[in-house]
Amino acid sequence: MKILVTNDDGINSEGLRLLALELEKYYEVYVVAPDxxxxxxxxxxxxxxxxEIKKVKLEGLKNPSYSVSGTPADCVRIGLALLHEDVDLIFSGINRGYNAxxxxxxxxxxAACAEANLHNLPGVAVSAEFKDGSSDFKTAASFVPGIFQKYQDLVLAGPIVLNINVPKLPEEEIKGIKVCELGDLVHDRFRQEIISEEISHVFLKDRKMIDLKDGADQKLLSQGYITLTPIKYIYKDQALMDEFLQVK
Incomplete structure (x- = not known):
């Protein structure tokens, strides 16, 4: 199996390298990531x-890697169109901080995995909790191949995104793995600085989690579980289309 690995933290992210190294134990892996x-x-x-595309060497990886002066979606587009047309799926991460x-x-x-879906390929997004100034990428990476192999047939059956989040805990303290729905939007709070009558500057002050929904990813992560959420990006709703067509 041929896997394209990307991320949004950049080509030099340790999370990216450790994910690619772990996957390379089982699969053919190529990295195309933002510079x-x-x-x-x-x-x-x-x-x-x-x-701009540059060939780079990431420590420990067998195959050449490439940096791209663009976004994660750019990396998938370039990776598939110019470098590795015959990949089977995309992995994205390991992100520094949850994507829940x-x-x-x-x-x-x-979004890198959603871009893969547009090319009729599945994607697996992996994120690790950022806590006390760091993420434990090594522990998060160690879980990824086993999770993927368990659900491989479902992941490869169609263009879906499997969203994985891993709490920052010692491996023995992780309570298990839960398949679950997405939680709610985190509320951002802003600070406004008045510069003049016409101009003000707005800064992100902090993020406030609302009440966590039972059974959703944010709640389960807070309880020490790894969460898996399968996501389908559906761009055509035939039933809704039919309703519009019936309007005279």
């Missing part, structure tokens, strides 16, 4: 400037 951090770029692509609940809408990590 710098592109967090929260969602599904943006580059249209008005050229993209409504936050997936802004995530470059998850």
């Amino acid at each position: 710098s951090e592109k967090s929260a770029t969602s599904h943006a692509v580059t249209l008005r400037s050229h993209l 609940g409504g936050d997936i809408k802004y995530s470059g990590t998850v």
Whole structure:
């Protein structure tokens, strides 16, 4: 099996390298990732400037890797169109910080997998909790092959995104793995600084988690579980289309 690995934290992220190393124990792995951090770029692509591709060497990996001066979605597009047309699926991560609940809408990590879906390929997004100034990428990476192999037939059956989040805990303290729904959007709070009558600057002050929904990813992560959420990006709702067609 041939896997393309990307992320939104950039080509030099330790999470990316450790994920690729773990997958390389079982599969043929190629890395195409942004040349710098592109967090929260969602599904943006580059249209008005050229993209620079560089061949780079990541420590421990057998195959050449490539950096791209663009977004995670750019990396998937370039990786599939120019470098590795015959890949079987995309892995994205390991992200520094959860991609849970409504936050997936802004995530470059998850959007890279959504881009894979547009090319009729499945994607697996992997994120690790950021806590006390760091993420435990090594522990998170160690779980990924086993999770994928358990659900491989379902993942490969069609263009879906499997969204995986791993809490920052010693391996023996992780309570298990739960398949679950997405939680809610985290509420961002802002601070406004008045510059003049016409201009003000707005800064992200903090993020406040609302009450956690029982059985959803955010709640289960807080309880020490790894969470798996299968996601389908459906761009055509035939029933809704039929309703519109019936309007005279």
